[in-house]
Amino acid sequence: MRQHLTRLIRYRGLLWNLALGDLKARHRQTTLGMLWALAQPLSMLLVFAVVFSVFVKVPVGDIPYVLFAYTGLLSWLFFANSLSAGLPSVVSNMNLVTKASFPREVIPLSKLVTTGFDFLIGMAVLALLLIAYHRPATGALVVVPGIVLVQVMFTTGMVLWSSALYVLKRDLGSILPLILQVWMFLSPVVYPISLVPERYHTLYLLNPMAAIMEAYRSVLLFGTLPSFSGMAVAAAISVVVLWGGYAYFKALEIRFADVM
């Protein structure tokens, strides 16, 4: 494992270059450029705000629904977009994989850098929204990097695992959108966790994304520290997923060029 990591670190330049290439290629020949990073969350936010605060009134307490939904949406989109981009990344870089030698995880990880970049821009907008809605800044904000770290670990693990599996089982490409849709509704993106019956809470919070969204909300919207037990479970699951995903990826890696 340590050997793998030193090799990965040696190829960090490639990781940045791939990510940078993706970003540049994405924004080249577009008029809005970087602003496209915001198009997806904002348009979804608009739909959610209309449907779930005008048509259906989802009770979210005294928080403006827009803030509520945007916080969930932001962390969800980081996760979902990373998976959607990461899953086919190794296969779509077949040319690189069969012709050059480098630690293959660089490819899916570079996708995480790109989606992470969108996430950062989204966070900046969230900060502006919080200021605009006069949400108080509290000391609880210091744990935000911790929550982000847990989410990054979980997402990275999932991306590594799924991108390697996709090389062998292309069915995953068709199933993923379905999984993501179900997963989104099983996570508190558009509704608060308080709407979930109490007896299901333990089960519900085994989904690290649920715990992570709850944590973001309590810190950013309510100014309170997240539930320690909830985050501890999410962090533990994330570490296992990351370690397992990386090990799985490295075990399969050497077969990539043969299978493709």
Add this chain to the structure above:
Amino acid sequence: MAGRLGLGRGVVAPAVAEFWAIQNVTFEVTRGEAVGIVGANGAGKSTILKLIAGITAPTSGSVQVEGRLATLIELGAGFNLDLTGRENIYLNGAVLGLSRREIDEHFDRIVAFSGLAEFLDVPVKYYSSGMYARLGFSIAAHVQAEIILTDEILAVGDVLFQRQCLKKIQALKSAATILFVSHDLAAIRKVCSRVLWLKDGRVQLSGEPEPVIEAYLRSVQANRDQNLRAVRSLDSETGGLRKGSGEIEIVGVETLDSRGQACAVFKMDDALTVRIRYLVKGPFRDPGFCVNICSQENVFIHGTNTFIHERPVTLTEGEGTIDLRYSALPLLTGTYWLTVGVASENDWSAPYDLRERVRKFEVLSTRPDGGLVCIEHQWSDCVPVREQDPAR
């Protein structure tokens, strides 16, 4: 210790069907050596390179590599088409394991060698395949690798650039270990200090370049004779016969007019250019092309070849073209057929590829003369024959 690699009983087999791409291949290459690998297609040459590069792993056996690798299995592999040449230098350098600082260091030399300075800020999707290969080679040749693996890298680019590449590889030889896979035996002779002949995944022979290449050529020749007995009738489109051993294939023949446009109908005295498209698939020696013109009824009208003109042909590897230009066609109205071939040492009994009646063209002539060829002529006035000879 740098720049040394060893392959111990390297074996590769895909899990699906029992096929051993290479088996029982053991060799060691030390620093400063340049080893050429020859062998027919599918002999396992590329597999060996991929094993050494760590792109695939042996099913059993081991590969040991000491030193930094630069793999030139395909020039420009991993270029991002949307990015500019400059950006791709950094990307490709990173693929080869270089840091940004290291690439900065070599940047100017890479650009100078590629000769693409003025196109640096153009996205590579607008590059020609030759420019693409130039940039790819320039990067790989300047990363100061200790071990360089090259696979048919001379398959692209113009002859001039190929020569430049060969010279560069020769220059790199002193500082690096080189594994050189090519069908161009002349290039192998020039670059390599040792040659490995692979046959069906096993080492058939290895040692000094000259004897190994000779032995390899002899075996290729024997194979060719075998292949020739089974004359292939392909190209049912024109019904012409096709035969050859296939090391070089004629993949297309075009007729072009004086402006270089593809054209099938010509006027008498028009210029006609025959463009032959070839594909190099195996080793060759002293190649040359021929073009014959026949009438619809298969009357042989004219034939020429590069040997007659004592014009040595330097083939670009991979796909390439060669033109034959007739400045003014002296043909009369009719349909004419081209037979095109490529062979070694003017030996047309055993060509690499010979395609009879591969393409036809029409000639329209305002001359009402009969026959096939217009021979310049004048009629005189009638002259009476006088009884001058007293003997009669």
